[in-house]
Amino acid sequence: MTPDLVGGVESPDYASHDRAGHGPYTPVFVGDVKRELDDLLTRYPNKMAALLPALWIVQREHRWVSEEAMVEVAELLELTPAYVKGVVTFYTMYHQHPVGKYFIQVCTTSPCGICGAEDVVKSFLRHTNAGELGITSPDGKFTVIEVECLGACGFATPVMINEEFIESVTPDKVPELLARLT
Amino acid sequence: MGFPHHPHPRETTVLSKYFGDAEARTLDGWKKRGGYKALEKALGMQPAEIVNIVKESGLRGRGGAGFPTGMKWSFMKPGDGKPHYLCCNADESEPGTFKDRELMRWTPHALVEGCAIGAYAIGAETAYIYIRGEFTEPLYWMEKAVKEAYAAGILGKNAMGTGKRVDVHVHKGAGAYICGEETALMNSLEGRRGNPRIKPPFPAVSGVFGMPTTINNVETLIASAPILLNGADWYKQMSLSNPKSTGTKLFSVCGNVQRPGTYEVVLGFPFKEFLYDLCGGPLHGRKFKAVIPGGASVPIQTMEEAEATLMDYEGFVAQGSMLGSGGVIVIDDAQPMVTVIARIARFFAHESCAQCTQCREGTAWTTKIMERIRDGEGTMEDLDTLLDIADQMTGKTICVLSDSCAVPVVSGIKKFRGEFEALIQGRRFHPVTAAVA
C-alpha cells in the first residue's frame, strides 16, 4: 500500500545547512520563526514546557541541534545550556551532529525482527554504500541506523527517512525507494 | 477492522469502522458519519453525569494498565480552584502495538472529540495530546483536525457555542518509549527529561505543572463518545466472558501471521479463533510457537496457553499473561526464542531512563547475557543469574519498565528453557521444518 507522503517529504538542500564548524552560527528564532515560538508559548503556563517544541523547530531549520542552538534556546526559555543539553541527550530524535542528507531509520525491535528487519537493514547498508550503521555514506547522502519500535508493527518493516514514514519495506523494495529519493 | 485487510465478519467495528476511509479524516466527513454529536451531548450535561456513565459502562484504560476509566476521572476533584489538565497518551511505543496510530490517522476527529469530552468531564479547559515524534502521519492529521475544529468553533473559548472553554494542543514527543509512562509523559510535557515520578503524589492531585491531571490513552478517550451516545448498558453488554471486561478492544496483530493488522473484537473473544481465523493463521509451511499477547511487557504465552485464552483482562491472566496494550506478537517455529527475547531486552535497555539502579544496570546486563547466550557463549549459570537479576528488577523501581524487561526473560526461561539450554550446550537453532503440503 503506497502511503500518503506527509510530513517533511523533500529533504532540504544539504549544502546550505552544512555548518559543521564552518561559518558563524545563524540564530533560528528570528522573524516568522520567532513569532512561531511566541505563539507556542501561549499554549503552556511556563516557558520550560516549550522546550521540546522549540528544539523541533531548531531541528527543522538547521537539521540538527548544535551547541550554539542549545544556548539560543536556553536564553529564550530562561534555562541553562546544561539543562537544555540534558534534555537533548535524553531524546533520540534530536540529532546532536549533522547527519546525511537522508537519515534512514529502520525498526529492528522484535516484532519487526521476526519479520526480517535485519535483512532490510543490510539491504539499505549495501545500496546506500554507507557500509556501517551510523556512518554517513561517502557521498554525504545517507546515514542508516537501527531504531526501536516505530509503532507500525503490522506493516513490517517500517522505515523513517527524515520525517517521512514508510511502511512495509522489504529488502527488494530498497533500491526503488532510494531511487525515488535522489 | 482487520485493517489493512478487509473487515472480518467476526469483528465488532465500533472505533475502527472508518479505517481506510479517507473522507472520515476531514471535519465534514466526520460530521457526516455522526461525529461531534457525542461532544454536543456532553457539553450539555454535568461533568459528574458523564463520569457516572463512563463508570457504569465498565470502560477500562486501553493503554495497558486497564484501570477503570470512570473511576480515574472521578479522582479529579471539582471546584478546587486549580486548573485541571487532560493529557492524551498518544506515545504508543510498546513493541507490537500500533492501534493508536491507526485511530489517529484514520479518525483524527474522533480523538479530538474524545479529548474534548474527557477534558470537560474532569473539569479541564486544556488537553494536551502527546504524540510520539516518529508518528509523522498521525501528527499531521491530528494537527489538521485540531485546526479544523478550532475554525469551526468546536474548540476554543466558546466550544460549540456553549460558552465553555475547551483547548486542545498537539505536543510532539522526541523519541522515548518511557514517555508513555504517565508521570514521565507529564515530565516530558513540562520540558524535562522523560523521567517517571515517584507516586504519591498521584497525577490527580499533583500532575502536570503541579496541577490535577488525568492521563488517558487514545483508544480510551475515543471510546467515550459512542458510550455517551449509545449508553453505558450498550457498552456493558458487549462482553463475552467476564463482566469486568466490557466493550470492544483494538488488537494490533503482528509477526509471523498471514494477516497482520488491527482487529476490533468484543472482550472475551476466543483467542484461538482470533489467531487462526481472523488473522489467517501461520505463514505457509510454518507453525505457531509462541504469542506475546499484550505488547513486549507481558509474559510470553505457549500456544497451549494462547489457544485456551479468552481475550479479556482476566482471561489472559488466567492463561499466564496479560492483556496489556493488546499488541499481539505472533512468533512461529522459525524464530529462535532466545534471539527474540534478547532483542526485547535490548529494547528495554535502550529505553531505560537511568534513574533507578536496578533498571539502568539490570536491563543492560540482561541484554548482554542474553546476547551471549544467543551467540552460543552462554553457560548454565547464566540462566540462574538472569533469573536473579530479573527478581532484583521486579517490584523495586519507580516505574515498571524494569519489571517489563524481566517479564519476557522469566517467562521465556520458564516456558522455553529447552531453547536456552540447547544454545548453551552448543547446539545451533534450526527452524522446525513443517511437512510440505
Added chain:
Amino acid sequence: MAEQKMVSLTIEDRPVTVPEGTTILEAAKIAGILIPHYCYHPGLPIAGVCRMCLVEVEKAPKLAPSCATTVAEGQVVHIYSDKSLDARKGVLEMLLINHPLDCPICDQSGECELQDYTYQEGREDSRYREPKRFNPAEDFGGDVIYVPNRCILCTRCVRFMDDVAHEPTLNVSERGDRALIGKFEGRDMTHPWAANVIDLCPVGALLSKDFLNKARAWELDRTASICPNCTQGCNVMMETRENQIVRMKPRPNEHVNAFFMCDWGRLNYRWMNEKNRAERPMVRQGATLAPTSWEAAITAAARAVSGKKVFVAASPMLSNESLFLLTELMQGGSGAFRVVEGEEAPLPGVEDLALRRERAANVYGAEKLGFRKTRELLGGLGQGDVLVVAGEDLAGIDSAALARAGDVIVISSVLPEAAAARASVVLPIANFSEEEGTVTNLRGRVQRFTQARQAPGETRPSWLVLGDLLGALGKQSSFFLPSEVFARLASANKAFAGLSYDTIGFKGLPLADAPAGPKTPVAVGAA
C-alpha cells in the same frame, strides 16, 4: 499554633513516635538506625532513585523507598529482614558491575559509601562477565573533577546545583546505562559554592583537584572547627596529615551553614600551615631581636606596657578570648582592626547563608568587645602609646603612623616586616588552627573551634600568653584553659552572659543581644 500530629510506628522492633509527614528514613534515624542510602540527603530535594533505601513494611505489597515514604500509624518496618537485605545486596551488585573497582587509586577510598555498604552487606564476588562501560575523566572546572566510571548516578550533584545553588550547571546526559553526569562546554563549576558536590558525592566520582592524591582518608586527623575565612562562621572539620591541614570540609549546623561551605573558605587553609613563623620569644638587644625565655620576654613586655596607654592593632582572626584579654591590656587606650573585603556570594537555596564580604572569623566579636573597625589601622595610635600588634601582619601600614608609637610589642604568629626594626618584644603565638577558643559570627553566634594542629617551636596559645602578661602586670589572671578565659569574659560582658563552653557545645549559641536569626532553622530531612 496548631498541635503537630504525631505518628507512632515500629522500626526494627524499636517503637518510635515522630511528627506526621516524617519519612521512614528520618524516623529510623530518630530510632537510632541508619538505613543505607545514596541519593537521599537532608539538604536536597528527595529523588528516590538509587533504590538503596528500600525497606520491608509489613502488610505492604512492595518494598518501600524509605526516603520517600511517609510514616503511617502502626507501621511495622524491617530493615534487616531477608527481603530488605536481599534488595540492598542487589543494588550493590548492580552498582559495581560497571565500576572500575580502583579503590587503590581512588581518593574516596576509606570514606566511600560504596565501599562501606558493600563491605557491610554486599556480595563477596561479582557475577558480571561482560566488558565494562568506560568514559574518560573530565575536568568540570572550579575545584571539581568528574570520574564517570565510578559514578552511581545518585544525582545529588545535579540537585545541589539546581535547587541549592540555583545555577543548573550539571545535568544527567544520555539514557539507560549510557547515562552520566554532564555539563555544557564552557560553562564550568565556577559557582562560589560548587565544590560542595564533592562532599555530597558518596563515591569517588566527584573529586577535589586540590585534594587529589594528597592523603588517604584514614591518615587524616579530623578536628571540629570554624572556617576562619569570613564572618559567616561555617562549621567545618579541619583535616590534617602530619600536622598540615590538607582539607577542610563542612560540618552540618542547621543554624549557620546547613550542610555546606563555600569554595573560597574551603580552599583557603594554606595560610594556617604558614611556615615563616616567629617560633621563639624575643627581646630587643640593640639593633637585633634576641631569642630569650618566655619568662624574660613576658617580664620585658610587662615592663614596657606598665603604666602606659596601650593601642592594640588587632586581627579579626583572633578569638573572643584573646580579644577580651587584649582589652584588659588597653589601660585607657583603645584598639582597632582592619579586615580584608571581597564580594558577597550567597547560596540562594539556604536562608541567610553566604560567603560574606568581610573575610575574617571574628569581626563581630572584635566589635562587640570594643575594637573599632577601620581602614586606617593605626589612626587611633596616640603619640608615645605602646603599640601592641596582635595577630596583624601590618602589610601596607602607614610607617609615619607607626613612628608615633613608643614601645612596640608584637604578639603574633608571624613577625611583621614593618615592625621588625621597631619591636621591643616578640611573643610568638599559635594561629587559628593551633589553639582553642570561640569566635562570633555576623549574626552574633558564638561558636567553638578546637585545636587542629600542633603549634611550632616554643609558640603558645594567644590566650595563655595574654593571661601571663596580664598576670605580670599585677592583674589577677592565671588561666589554665580557654574555657576559664571565656568564663571571665562572660561575667564581664553582658552580651556574653550565661554562656559557657558546655552550653555552646559544637552548634554554638547566639549572644543575648544577637539579631534574630532565620525564622526556622534549615529543616533536617526537608522534602
